[in-house]
Amino acid sequence: MTNWTAGELPSFAGRTVIVTGANSGLGEVTARELARVGARTILAVRDVAKGTDAAEKMFGNVEVRRLDLADLASVREFAAGITGKVDVLVNNAGVMAVPYGLTADGFERQIGTNHLGHFALTGLLLPKITDRVVTVSSLAHFLGRIHLDDLSYKARPYSPWAAYGQSKLANLLFTRELQRRLDRAGSAVRSLAAHPGYSATNLQGHTGSSLAGRAMAIGNLWATSADFGARQTLYAVSQDLAGDTFVGPRFGYAGRTGGVGRSPLARNDATAAALWERSERLTGVDFGC
Secondary structure, eight states: OOOOOGGGOOOOTTOEEEEETTTSHHHHHHHHHHHHTTOEEEEEESOHHHHHHHHTTOOSSEEEEEOOTTOHHHHHHHHHTOOSOEEEEEEOOOOOSOOSOBOTTSOBHHIIIIIIIHHHHHHHHGGGEEEEEEEEOOGGGGGOOOOTTOTTOSSSOOOHHHHHHHHHHHHHHHHHHHHHHHHHTTOOOEEEEEOOSSBOOGGGGGSSOHHHHHHHHHHTTSOBOHHHHHHHHHHHHHSOOOTTOEEEETTSSSSOEEEOOOOGGGGOHHHHHHHHHHHHHHHOOOOOO
16 A cells, blocks of 8 residues: 555545635645645635735635634634635644633633634534535644643643643544534534644744744654645545544654544543533534534
């Protein structure tokens, strides 16, 4: 069996794909490749100028629209502006191990951006989605613990990496619970997740810690490319996979692309359901399924 690459993507002509955080890194590569094979590709980005710069390097039907996942008003405005069907939603955008801060709605930045913003976006767009939702998680989910009563670190010491791990674990629990609910509703839409391994992108440059920055600069010497990392997402977007499949490199860091394992906590259905209910209350978005 040969290693699958983006060169094997099928045609996406006539299909619409939304990619969050598509102005750089994994999101930019994901959007670029989907546009290349014919998709109408919507770059959902916080910085429209940077999104426009990225779009100008792509070939195909590419649009740039503003989306700030750290502001639920922006999420609602973006979703309201999407007309017609959306074949695939790629929940790619994220922040990693940043200093403590709050979103516009008072959530800790990493859980607010990486999980709650995407949760709300998916719920608002779900009636228009025809094929699948792909959410980008991380190997860091193995570090994560879900604290349902304190998702935003209001009552415990803040740890940038623990908060990141919590948000990435939340991505997988969201993927799992969404698929359970879609199955219960008899929907053909699929919910999948992917992780890039360890790819060198600008995500590592925003930790706010000089020590962490130096450590990741050293780590980047062995990191895979953004093209390799995005390959995992593109596989999840394009291949005939069962719902709740988690796609990544076979050996975590590198290797052939395919379904991979996840932590026991990421398979906890009770926690997934409880997180879902909490997320609906926090965002005010009811999926109706």
